[in-house]
Amino acid sequence: MAYLQPDKPEKVYVPALRAAKERNEKLVCLTAYDYPTARIVDEAGVEIILVGDSMGNVIHGYGNTIPVTLDEILSAVKAVKRGSNRALIVADMPYGSYHTGENTAVRNALVLMKDGGAEAVKLEGGRNRVELVKRLVGEEIPVMAHIGLTPQSVHKLGGYSVQGKTADTAARLIEDAKMLEEAGAFAVVLELVPREIAEIVTRELTISTVGIGAGVDCDIQVLVLHDLIGLSFGRLPRFVRQYANIREVMTEAITKWTEDVKSGNYPEKSESYGLPKDVKMKETKSDPF
Ligand code: KIV
Numbered sequence: 001m002a003y004l005q006p007d008k009p010e011k012v013y014v015p016a017l018r019a020a021k022e023r024n025e026k027l028v029c030l031t032a033y034d035y036p037t038a039r040i041v042d043e044a045g046v047e048i049i050l051v052g053d054s055m056g057n058v059i060h061g062y063g064n065t066i067p068v069t070l071d072e073i074l075s076a077v078k079a080v081k082r083g084s085n086r087a088l089i090v091a092d093m094p095y096g097s098y099h100t101g102e103n104t105a106v107r108n109a110l111v112l113m114k115d116g117g118a119e120a121v122k123l124e125g126g127r128n129r130v131e132l133v134k135r136l137v138g139e140e141i142p143v144m145a146h147i148g149l150t151p152q153s154v155h156k157l158g159g160y161s162v163q164g165k166t167a168d169t170a171a172r173l174i175e176d177a178k179m180l181e182e183a184g185a186f187a188v189v190l191e192l193v194p195r196e197i198a199e200i201v202t203r204e205l206t207i208s209t210v211g212i213g214a215g216v217d218c219d220i221q222v223l224v225l226h227d228l229i230g231l232s233f234g235r236l237p238r239f240v241r242q243y244a245n246i247r248e249v250m251t252e253a254i255t256k257w258t259e260d261v262k263s264g265n266y267p268e269k270s271e272s273y274g275l276p277k278d279v280k281m282k283e284t285k286s287d288p289f
Contacts, residue, residue, distance in 0.1 A: 012047045012088040014120060014142045014186050017208045020047075021219045029090075029210055029222035033059050033076040037225055038083030046087055048210075050122065050222060051077045053092040053152070058226045065151045068094040070108055077116030090144050091118035095152040098123050102135045109141045122189065124150035126176030130183045137184030145180040147173060148214065149192035160237075162213075164193045177201045177209075189222065190214040192239075213239035 020027050029048035032038040033055045041049055051073060056062040060072070070093075077091045091112040098105035105123075112118040120142035123129060133143050148163045164173040174197065177188050187208040190198045195215025202209040202217050211218025223240065226232040230245035260266035275281070 008085060010086050012086060017187055021208050027220045029220050030225045032080050032225055035079045035083040038080035042084035042087045049080055049084055049087040049089050051080050051091045053094045054224050058224060058232060064154050066095050070094055070097045074112060074116045077112055077118050081117035089118050090120045090122050091116060093121050093123045102132055105132055106136060106139050109136055120144055122146055124152050127179050130179050133180060133183035133185050143185045144187045145185040146189040147176050148190045162192045164197050170197045173197055174201055177205055181205050181207045190218060213237060
């Protein structure tokens with residue numbers, strides 16, 4: 001059997017994350033849920049694309065991530081896979097897809113990898129996920145862990161607030177991160193945690209930390225693409241820096257087109273098709289009666 005070499009030498013695989021950490025090189029991760037955004041993100045050089053369950057808020061309008069299904073993530077992963085060449089593709093495991101037993105969780109993760117083309121999965125939780133992470137990693141499924149604010153626990157937490165603000169909860173977060181590293185996770189998302197805690201976790205772990213609202217010291221920064229480009233609704237959290245206002249750009253384009261249609265300015269002759277010159281129309285009667 002020939003070992004087929006990856007035909008894209010620049011492709012990012014899981015080991016590249018640790019190598020970057022060892023070189024002290026920061027990496028970036030953005031969400032994408034469809035072909036065009038995956039293509040733009042990939043071509044812009046982003047190393048990791050997360051097909052996040054944030055799609056529940058961002059593209060489905062559910063208001064939170066709880067209703068997101070495995071099928072919705074799978075369909076998005078397939079589109080993202082088609083749109084990307086280089087980035088590592090991480091698929092979020094949606095709420096309910098890893099909560100009812102390890103076998104189901106393995107089966108669902110395999111669906112995302114085999115059918116979708118994901119190269120790793122992400123799941124939320126600390127010490128309560130250690131055994132599951134071990135099992136997934138044992139089945140050759142790379143796992144990105146996620147602690148701090150875990151949006152799938154919104155009903156238990158009662159909202160979205162900074163986690164690990166007391167000495168006890170901060171110590172617990174640091175312990176959780178270490179336990180997940182020991183279980184075999186290749187990276188851990190730190191969402192909405194004090195920057196001092198993120199700095200300690202980043203320093204003490206050999207795996208990469210992926211920060212969102214966790215300060216500058218994380219090895220990797222992740223944001224929701226739609227927040228970064230101004231294509232989301234509602235108040236943005238303080239950690240989002242909006243680099244463009246695509247919502248405004250879209251509204252302006254749509255408004256101009258609407259005006260052109262209504263004023264008869266669109267389409268112009270050059271934007272429509274005529275009959276070939278040699279075609280002679282049969283005579284039609286305008287009034288059949
Ligand atoms: O679903 C998502 O987009 C995430 C990131 C915010 C880390 O989990």
